[in-house]
Amino acid sequence: MSYASILTVLTGADDDALTLASAAELARTAHGQVSVVLAPPLAMFGNAAQDPNGLGVPPASREAAQNAQAELRRGVEAMAREVTGQSSPGVESDAGRIVFVEEQSAHALDLSALAPFADLVVVGRMTLQALGSWSGLMTDALLRAQVPVLVISGARGELGLGAAIAWNGSPAAARAVRAAMPLLKAATRVVILQDPAHLRASERVIAAPERLVAYLRRHGVSEIEVESRDGLSRYDGLVRQARSWDAGLLVAGAFEHSRLREDVLGGVTKSLIVHGRTLNLFLAH
Known part of the structure; x- marks a missing residue:
């Protein structure tokens, strides 16, 4: 078995960079791909803002959510450029590539459509602890799809x-x-x-x-x-x-x-x- 299809969830936690680098290294070994789900904690306000009624979300909260989403994406895109630029000489340029597949709310994370096609889910301990043991990440990946989860805590x-x-x-x-x-x-x-x-x-x-x-x-x-x-x-x-x-x-x-x-x-x-x-x-x- 190899980890050619890796799924990771990034929320803006301090261990996002370590998590992404670890996932990319494993995927690179298998000449595979890392699919990234961005799940900023405030994204639910951004989603609510699309409702015609606004669900009563104050404009300042909507703006904060949108800024948080944009900042997270910019930060992760910069991490991805750095990680993919660290490939060793002789490694295929497409090996370990990083793609962005979803942007969801951390409070309503749903991986049911993605987890069945992953060999492994890689997540940072800080992100998993913040999401909770019974979050969509754990229930959709571990319990429903029975995809193994690698929780990154160290180097x-x-x-x-x-x-x-x-x-x-x-x-x-x-x-x-x-x-x-x-x-x-x-x-x-x-x-x-x-x-x-x-x-x-x-x-x-x-x-x-x-x-x-x-x-x-x-x-x-x-x-x-x-x-x-x-x-x-x-x-x-x-x-x-x-x-x-x-x-x-x-x-x-x-x-x-x-x-x-x-x-x-x-x-x-x-x-x-x-x-x-x-x-x-x-x-x-």
């Missing part, structure tokens, strides 16, 4: 460092591993993190780390370690142990509990997004 070079896999044998965790294979193969080493106390007896056979090790080796991943200990089903344990192995990437299944349970009790996925500031996250549902 681009960290994607080539060690990688950690949060492994419980679930279908979501397995999908995450399969989708993340290009990144896992590029990692200097891979560590499998598992909390045996969190597994039911019926789950332990399919979740046996040895089975995952064999699968990874069939795909050419050779430097593999296994760490099995209590606490590795919680976000804090995962983050701490991943970084202790010098991992720049954590691969995990996402939203494995119901929305009600996630909302009431919180969940590992949401906590990783909020607190995993030092890790790039690769999530699949």
